[in-house]
Amino acid sequence: MSTATVTPEVVTGAPTSTAPVNLTPAAIAKVKEIMSTQDPVPAGLRIGVVGGGCSGFQYSMSFENQSGMMDKVYKFDDLKVFVDATSAAYLSNCQVDYVETLEAAGFKFENAAVKSTCGCGSSFSV
Known part of the structure; x- marks a missing residue:
């Protein structure tokens, strides 16, 4: 499975590289793939950070x-990704991958700013 990233195109928002x-x-x-099964097909994906978890x-x-x-709206290979200003601060240099193993499949967040995570791996602190 490839872990290379796709350079996004900024669609709206303040100029940023x-x-x-x-x-x-x-x-x-x-x-x-998931979006194509939705009716109606969504305009894009929102990625954010919310309070919660241990x-x-x-x-x-x-x-x-x-x-x-x-x-701010970013485009990755024609996929629009919406990020609100508050979440952007917590997502700086974060990478999202999709991983399939024998035990599970899902989206994996790699974030260098995270100082600690909980035992179940679903929440973090900075």
């Missing part, structure tokens, strides 16, 4: 039909 989050080709392909923060992913007023 890089997105706060990068998606691997495997993650992009899986999101596109360590303080959790990653969130959801489909959206439009961006919010405070969002």
